[in-house]
Amino acid sequence: MTRNGIIALVAGVAVAIAAGIWISDLVISKVETRQAQDNGAARVGGPFTLVNEQGETVTEADFRGRYMLIYFGFTFCPDVCPTELQVISSAIEALGPRGADIAPVFITIDPERDTPEVMARYVALFHPRLTGLTGTPEQIAATAKAWHVFYRKAEDESSSADYTMDHSSIVFLMGPEGEYLKLFAPGTSPDKMAEDIAAVM
Ligand code: NI
Numbered sequence: 001m002t003r004n005g006i007i008a009l010v011a012g013v014a015v016a017i018a019a020g021i022w023i024s025d026l027v028i029s030k031v032e033t034r035q036a037q038d039n040g041a042a043r044v045g046g047p048f049t050l051v052n053e054q055g056e057t058v059t060e061a062d063f064r065g066r067y068m069l070i071y072f073g074f075t076f077c078p079d080v081c082p083t084e085l086q087v088i089s090s091a092i093e094a095l096g097p098r099g100a101d102i103a104p105v106f107i108t109i110d111p112e113r114d115t116p117e118v119m120a121r122y123v124a125l126f127h128p129r130l131t132g133l134t135g136t137p138e139q140i141a142a143t144a145k146a147w148h149v150f151y152r153k154a155e156d157e158s159s160s161a162d163y164t165m166d167h168s169s170i171v172f173l174m175g176p177e178g179e180y181l182k183l184f185a186p187g188t189s190p191d192k193m194a195e196d197i198a199a200v201m
């Protein structure tokens with residue numbers, strides 16, 4: 001498919017979701033390839049320095065000792081991001097008391113619009129412990145690269161907003177030492193997510 005073809009494809013919301021799944025499939029296959037290459041020790045994740053919704057600097061070390069469910073997206077996202085954040089929230093609730101050991105984290109790939117103030121209002125809609133992380137464009141780019149997350153600005157003719165963001169939609173489960181444990185593709189149900197998390201906790 002040509003680049004213009006891809007851009008035309010993602011213009012419609014329904015098709016954009018399909019493209020997100022397609023992109024996620026690409027990322028998943030890339031992650032799996034790396035896992036094979038590394039003999040099971042996937043190089044997903046790593047150190048990051050970002051800014052939370054209180055405007056405080058946060059690094060990966062602040063999450064040591066807890067599991068993390070990480071999702072990359074943006075607050076202007078019309079459907080995919082809210083859906084996945086709701087799934088994360090429901091999965092944590094489904095885990096009961098064990099859910100307290102999991103830190104849900106939403107990292108924006110649209111730092112231009114997603115200031116700490118915008119993130120604070122947004123994360124409160126989904127889970128009381130959801131951390132919203134933003135940063136400089138360079139900080140976000142470095143973090144997304146470490147997690148193999150694709151994103152880019154795209155024209156948004158269907159909305160009054162100047163632009164939308166194409167991005168991969170994957171939930172990452174990281175362990176208490178910051179190690180990669182598992183990823184969840186779009187469409188994973190909260191119960192399935194909770195079950196798979198319980199199996200590795
Ligand atoms: Ni989204």
